[in-house]
Every structure is written in structure tokens, then in C-alpha cells.
Amino acid sequence: MTTPSGGIRELIEDALTSAVRSLGVEVALPDLELGRAKGGDRGERGDYASPAGLKLAKVLREAPPSIAGRLAGVISIPHDAATVEAVGGYVNFRLTADWLRRLVATVAANGPGYGRSQLGGGERLQVEFASINPTGPLHIGHGRGTILGDSICRLLEFTGHDVQREYYVNSDNTQTRRFGASVYARLHGKEPPEGGYTGDYVTEIAEAARRDLPGIEGLPEEEAEPKLRMYAIQKVVERISATVARLNIHYDEWFWESRVWESGLAPRAIDRLRESGYLKERDGALWFGPALEEEDGLGEQVLAEDEDRVVIRSNGQPTYFASDLGYLLSRFEERGYNRVIEVWGADHHGYVPRMKSAVAALGFDPEKLVVILHQMVNLKEGKMSKRAGRFVTLDELVDRVGSDPVRYFYLLRSPDTTIEFDLELAITQSNENPVYYAQYAHARLVNVEVTASERHPRLPDRADMSLLVHPWELDVARQLAFWPEIVQDAARLLEPHRIPYYVQDLATAVHRFYHAGNETSEHRVVVDDIELTRARLELCRAARHTLRTALDLMGVSAPERM
RNA sequence: GCCCCGCUAGCUCAGUGGAUAGAGCAUCUGCCUUCUAAGCAGAGGGUCGGGGGUUCGAAUCCCUCGCGGGGCGCCA
Numbered sequence A: 001m002t003t004p005s006g007g008i009r010e011l012i013e014d015a016l017t018s019a020v021r022s023l024g025v026e027v028a029l030p031d032l033e034l035g036r037a038k039g040g041d042r043g044e045r046g047d048y049a050s051p052a053g054l055k056l057a058k059v060l061r062e063a064p065p066s067i068a069g070r071l072a073g074v075i076s077i078p079h080d081a082a083t084v085e086a087v088g089g090y091v092n093f094r095l096t097a098d099w100l101r102r103l104v105a106t107v108a109a110n111g112p113g114y115g116r117s118q119l120g121g122g123e124r125l126q127v128e129f130a131s132i133n134p135t136g137p138l139h140i141g142h143g144r145g146t147i148l149g150d151s152i153c154r155l156l157e158f159t160g161h162d163v164q165r166e167y168y169v170n171s172d173n174t175q176t177r178r179f180g181a182s183v184y185a186r187l188h189g190k191e192p193p194e195g196g197y198t199g200d201y202v203t204e205i206a207e208a209a210r211r212d213l214p215g216i217e218g219l220p221e222e223e224a225e226p227k228l229r230m231y232a233i234q235k236v237v238e239r240i241s242a243t244v245a246r247l248n249i250h251y252d253e254w255f256w257e258s259r260v261w262e263s264g265l266a267p268r269a270i271d272r273l274r275e276s277g278y279l280k281e282r283d284g285a286l287w288f289g290p291a292l293e294e295e296d297g298l299g300e301q302v303l304a305e306d307e308d309r310v311v312i313r314s315n316g317q318p319t320y321f322a323s324d325l326g327y328l329l330s331r332f333e334e335r336g337y338n339r340v341i342e343v344w345g346a347d348h349h350g351y352v353p354r355m356k357s358a359v360a361a362l363g364f365d366p367e368k369l370v371v372i373l374h375q376m377v378n379l380k381e382g383k384m385s386k387r388a389g390r391f392v393t394l395d396e397l398v399d400r401v402g403s404d405p406v407r408y409f410y411l412l413r414s415p416d417t418t419i420e421f422d423l424e425l426a427i428t429q430s431n432e433n434p435v436y437y438a439q440y441a442h443a444r445l446v447n448v449e450v451t452a453s454e455r456h457p458r459l460p461d462r463a464d465m466s467l468l469v470h471p472w473e474l475d476v477a478r479q480l481a482f483w484p485e486i487v488q489d490a491a492r493l494l495e496p497h498r499i500p501y502y503v504q505d506l507a508t509a510v511h512r513f514y515h516a517g518n519e520t521s522e523h524r525v526v527v528d529d530i531e532l533t534r535a536r537l538e539l540c541r542a543a544r545h546t547l548r549t550a551l552d553l554m555g556v557s558a559p560e561r562m
Numbered sequence B: 001g002c003c004c005c006g007c008u009a010g011c012u013c014a015g016u017g018g019a020u021a022g023a024g025c026a027u028c029u030g031c032c033u034u035c036u037a038a039g040c041a042g043a044g045g046g047u048c049g050g051g052g053g054u055u056c057g058a059a060u061c062c063c064u065c066g067c068g069g070g071g072c073g074c075c076a
Helices: A007-022 A052-060 A064-074 A097-113 A142-158 A174-187 A200-212 A221-246 A257-262 A265-275 A290-295 A320-334 A346-361 A388-392 A394-401 A403-411 A423-428 A435-455 A471-493 A498-519 A530-554
Strands: A048-050 A082-087 A090-095 A123-129 A161-169 A253-256 A279-282 A285-288 A309-312 A339-345 A369-374 A377-379 A419-421
Touching: A007 A048, A007 A052, A007 A064, A007 A090, A007 A471, A052 A064, A052 A090, A064 A082, A064 A090, A097 A471, A097 A530, A123 A142, A142 A161, A142 A339, A142 A369, A142 A394, A142 A403, A142 A471, A142 A530, A161 A221, A174 A200, A174 A221, A200 A221, A221 A394, A253 A257, A257 A265, A257 A320, A265 A279, A265 A309, A265 A320, A285 A346, A309 A320, A320 A346, A339 A346, A346 A369, A394 A403, A394 A423, A403 A435, A403 A498, A403 A530, A435 A498, A435 A530, A471 A498, A471 A530, A498 A530
Parallel strands: A123 A161, A123 A339, A161 A253, A339 A369, A377 A419
Antiparallel strands: A048 A090, A082 A090, A279 A285, A285 A309
């Protein structure tokens, strides 16, 4: 049996579509909404269901139950993977025990590759995430974008994309200049300017600069600040890199904003926009805006932004937007990524139309810039006592709770929900984190396999899968059957939070399966009968591989013992 | 004022127009001499923010109102 990369859902969907065609439906099919069967008692509706009868009633001018009945009669599921039953206007599908057993054998043999696909066709894409102003350590709020971004990368890699992880290092904007000025002030034993950075780390960086940049103290501020700024940013970048590394996150490139000026990319982008009439001067500044676009048909995307935006200030200084123009050129032209995925906090949502407009104005397809917005992480007020206030950095959170629970905590929430972060609760409840439930299931499976090899040094080479008959055994197999479609949906929708919810379900099935052996010793995996042991081990192996794979996709470890 | 996100069980949250809306935590009741109890089995708990509309069918789509969060700068 082959493991369909699209999984069993795709198999059934194809069979259903063919069946509908065989009824003589020529027109475009409505969405038959094949999905997991919901509701009902004791799985009476099977595993998958489609309201195909209801959907086709209009087209065929026939009663839904009649259509569903006819479909059930003609449908042919490959490999006898499922049985079919019409109930009302629905067509219900139940995975067969036989197919589930074969699936287990395939997954066990496949190892951790189960669910992997080449859907992406090797598409080269870049994911830029968590490009926080490098002016200080990451705090708890920054954890969300980093973990979300990295998990999206993992999903895309697993589904056949060529992914590059990038951090855009702001170095020439207002905030980083303030940062540089603050370091300059500390270097000379003064207080940072208004709106500057006051943390202890600023002083530490100033002291380090005194050693590493000989003569820096003698320079006037105009000359010293840029040097100090680049030095300080480098220091902060190193710290950020170390912090995210603790969360299993490794960037491929730290792309400095300064590079778009040194390489001439930004001026080139500006020239291009000027030539195509997207730029104009007003009040001594240079503006980008759709107000000029009437000269030719430049498309909806350019019109999306309804206000002009400053590119070069009247004082001659470029805005961040000017840098971004060069940055876009670097990614879509210089480096030639097919798509760029941006992971931004919701506070940047107003920037989306502007960037899309810029992409279009530079001559690229705005669809190639995909922006994932996630809502904010708010620190619960009142919890931030002086003492607790020390634990606002991501490093400190990882110190207190550990990387795995932190990743799991963030990944459980869809990007659309605002997180109210309760620090005390996070710390006191960290041992109740659902991550342990999943990891424990994995560790149990490993342990069982170890026990088996001790008790039965010589087991049959091949497993007789027909020995798997109990509902709790087949339920584990059933969960395994769902994995490919979970991965596909998560990758297609760029929604990693689907993974931990699946892991929860799989772990539940595993724990139930394991626990059957606590109730009745004949139901243990390791029993006197080596044939039976062998078959159950096959199931353990398949489940273990799949758990491991799912945890990997979340960047969470799969411990062998707990 | 305009734009984006949210409002689902006591709490935190899943839920791509389908059937009787789910999970974890919390609460209550059971289960460890034998492969890991960080586990298992069971119970209670819901006008899916309010009101209209579209549809054979709405937590899901549309309109409207309310509440909470975010944004609307020659900041990023």
C-alpha cells in the first residue's frame, strides 16, 4: 500500500467525485464538503461524511436521500479503505479495519517521514518573522511571532518548500538612532536623551564598546553615534540569536537594513518608482502614492493604499519605507524568491496595503507578498510587581518554564486571538502544560518498545497485523490516518495551531491503548505471545513516529523517558 | 470617524455553510502488587455577545448594535 501524501481524505474525495460523475453530472461540481464526520453517538456516522445529496439536489432535481443512496451504490473506494453508507442526504464513510492495519504497517516502516509531501514543488520562499527593532532583549510578547514564524517554516519545509528564515535588522531608523544616542550618552556617563533606552544593558554595551572601539570616546557624536549604533545592534542581535536558539529557532540570515543603502538597492528602487511615476515631491519631501497612478492602468493593488506616504523626509533623511522598497527589491529581484511570507504583529496591519502597493509598483505580483498577522500579547496588569517584573524577557520565561512548554503555549492559540499573558499563572501552571501529555505518550511508547526487546530478544521479522482487533488499537490507527490531511491543512492555511490539537487527539488514543493493558494484562503490548507482541509493537512504532514528527513540526522535543 | 482582530461550558481556547457544537483546565465519582498514574473511565456544565437577513440548512456568510484589543505620523 502506498501512503498517499494527501491521505485518506483525498482518496475518498476522488472516489466520491468519480461517483458523482458516473451519475452523469457534467456541470461544475459544487463543493461536496467532504470532512470528518461530526456528532452522532459512538461513531455511528463513520469517519468521514459528505452532504453530497443535499449539495446535488438542485443540479439533479432529485431528492437528497435518493441521490445519496445512488452515490453509495456506485462509489468505489480504492483498496477497500472505507465502507460507504447513505444516511438521509449524507454519504458516510467508515475506514475499514483492514485498511487501518495496512496503514499501521506502512507508517511503521516509513519512519518519521509519514505525512511529508512535495506539494510545494520545491518553491523557493522566504519567511521573515519577528524582525523586532534590535534595541534590546526580546520580551514575552516577541515570543509569539518567533515561534509562529518558525513553526510556519517547519510546516512549509515538511510539505516540500525550500524555505529561508530571515530576520530584518533595522539599523537606520528613528528607534535605532535613539538607541545609538543612548549608548553614546552612557559612554560619556550621561543619562540617555528623552525617549532613549535606559536599561542596564545599554550601559554594559557602552562599556564593551569602550574596549572594542578604541578612540570612540574622542569622536564627536555625529561620527561616534553611527559606529556605536552598529556595534550595539550587533551585540543585541547576538543576544536575540542566542535567545531564539534556546527555543530551537535558527535564522538563515540576519539581513541588515544598512545593506539596502550600501548596495544601492534602495536608491535603485526609488529610481524605478520615480520613472514609472509613483513618486512626487511635496513640502520638500518625496512621497509614494496612488495619487499619481492615474497616468496608466496600474491595477487595484496600487490603489489599495489611499494616502501618500513619505519616502524621503524634507530633511533629506529616508524613512523606513524607503529602506523597505530596497528590501523588497533584494528579495524579489536580487535574491529571486518566488514568495515572501511576512509574520507581523497586528499593530502593523495598516502597513499591509502600503507594502502590497509597493510590491506592485516595483513591478511584482502583490500576491507574492503574503502577510500573516497575529494579535498582540498583553501583559496582565497588576501582575507586574517589581519582583515579578523581572520576568518579562523571553529568556527569563524560558528559564522559568522551559522551551517546550513555551512553544506549546504559544502554538495552541490561533494567530487571531489576543493573548492575555498572566506571568504568575504561566509559571505556576507550567507543569500542567498539555505538552507533557503528548510527550508522556511518546515516552511511554519508547519504554514499551524497550521492555519488549528485553522480554523478547527475538521477535518475528514480520508482524501479522490481523491480530490488531481491539477498538482502542484501531482508534490509534484511525488517528494516524488523519495525520496527512492535518499537515496539509495547516501548511496550506499557514496555521500551525492545528498541529498541537491533533497531537492531543493522537496522544489520547495512545494513552487509552496503553491503559487497556493496565486494566487487563492480556491487553498489554508486551505479552507472552510473541506474534501478538510483534503486531502491537508495530502499532507503537507507527504512533511513536507520528508523534515525534508532529512534535518536531512544533519545535518541541520528543523525550524517550520522563 | 475609518480600518483590522476577538466575543463559543466556571476559566483558557478549537471548530474551511452541514447532522445531536468539542478539547484542556477547574469541580464531582471511581481506578495503581505486574509494560511509566505527567495516565485511564465516568458525571455535571452552552439562548455559540444582542437583533435582523440570506439559505433546504448558520457558531460559520451579509447587515446592524454592544463590549474588549490593535491601528490610522516626515514613528516602526
